[in-house]
Every structure is written in C-alpha cells, then in structure tokens.
Amino acid sequence: xxxxxxxxxxxxxxxxxxxxxxxxxxxxxxxxxxxxxxxxxxxxxxxxxxxxxxxxxxxxxxxxxxxxxxxxxxxxxxxxxxxxxxxxxxxxxxxxxxxxxxxxxxxxxxxxxxxxxxxxxxxxxxxxxxxxxxxxxxxxxxxxxx
Numbered sequence: 440x441x442x443x444x445x446x447x448x449x450x451x452x453x454x455x456x457x458x459x460x461x462x463x464x465x466x467x468x469x470x471x472x473x474x475x476x477x478x479x480x481x482x483x484x485x486x487x488x489x490x491x492x493x494x495x496x497x498x499x500x501x502x503x504x505x506x507x508x509x510x511x512x513x514x515x516x517x518x519x520x521x522x523x524x525x526x527x528x529x530x531x532x533x534x535x536x537x538x539x540x541x542x543x544x545x546x547x548x549x550x551x552x553x554x555x556x557x558x559x560x561x562x563x564x565x566x567x568x569x570x571x572x573x574x575x576x577x578x579x580x581x582x583x584x585x
Contacts (some may be wrong), residue, residue, distance in 0.1 A: 440484040440544065441471035446578035448491050452477045452562040453569045460560030462511025464491070467572050470548065472541040473534050476584075481548045485582035488512070489556060493578055501578075505556070505558025512552055515562035515570065516545045521544045537563065 443468050451461035468488050494503040494510070501574060518541060522530035536544070542564045552559045562568050 440473070440476045440480045440548075440552050440584045442488050442582045443517075443520060444469075444488060444491065444493070444582060445469075445572065447465070448515075448573045448575045450511075450570065450572035450585045452513065452515055452560075454563050454566045454570070459563055460513055460515075462513045462558060462560050464508070464575070465512055465530055466481065466505050467509030467515065467557065467570070469511045469517040469520060470545055471517055472544050473521045474536050474540075476536055476540070476544055478544065480584040482551060485555075486552055487582050487584060489552075491580065491582065493580065499538040509557060511558040511560065512536050512556055512561075513560045513569065514549055514550040514552060516541065517543055522533050529543045576579045 447467050449463050450467040451458050488504050490504045492500050492504050494508045496502040517533050521535035522532055523534055524530050545564055549561050
C-alpha cells in the first residue's frame with residue numbers, strides 16, 4: 440500500500456460541492472492500493488502514517504508524530520498513486536488493486552484509524568473529489584508498506 444502524506448495546517452475534501460471531510464492541523468494522506476495488498480499491509484501503513492515524525496519539536500526538528508501532536512488525519516483514496524509511469528506518456532493501472540479489493544482495504548484502514556486516533560476524516564471511495572489544503576512547509580512524504 441502507498442500513502443502520500445502532506446503536513447497541513449488545514450485540509451478538506453468535497454463531493455458535489457459539499458464538504459464531506461475536513462481537518463485542521465495534521466496530515467492529509469492520499470492512499471493507493473496495489474494488487475498484492477492485504478489487511479496486514481493496511482495496518483502497517485496506518486501505523487507508519489500515525490507514527491511518522493514530521494512535526495516540529497520545541498527545537499524545530501521533525502521529531503513528533505501525528506500521535507504526539509494529536510493532529511487531524513484526512514484519509515483520501517487515490518488509485519492513481521498505483522500508476523505505472525516508467526514508460527510513455529500515459530499512465531497504466533494494471534498494478535492497481537481492483538475496486539472491490541481497494542475499497543475493502545481503504546475502509547479497513549479508515550475504521551482502524553477511527554478506532555485508534557481521535558480526529559479522523561475521509562474522502563469517499565470512487566467519488567469525484569476536490570481537495571483543498573494548505574501544505575505546511577511544504578512537507579510531503581511517500582510511504583509504503585510491504
């Protein structure tokens with residue numbers, strides 16, 4: 440599984456003009472699912488997202504995690520993260536998980552996040568979404584769970 444995480448001062452997701460999820464300071468995590476992913480990988484990726492140290496401590500160093508800061512987490516499914524981009528001018532998606540598998544794993548991750556972290560919001564699987572965010576830093580990292 441793949442997570443593109445961005446440290447944000449705020450972020451929101453809209454579907455059909457309505458805000459369906461929003462957070463204040465925290466992490467926006469775009470989530471991609473590939474064919475060989477399973478619940479164990481989803482759990483491992485969530486752990487990495489929650490524990491990855493991208494927030495400043497009192498000395499200004501990135502030593503604090505989302506758990507440490509109790510910031511918000513906005514999870515958004517994004518199948519395009521699984522694109523093959525090595526050749527040509529058009530992405531391929533043969534490595535992306537089929538929608539039923541991807542939906543199941545994204546929803547599993549979302550439920551686990553809600554059970555273990557206080558402030559969690561999400562996008563909608565399969566919906567056409569618009570994201571708004573203020574990237575803080577900017578700080579962006581690509582995380583994977585194998």
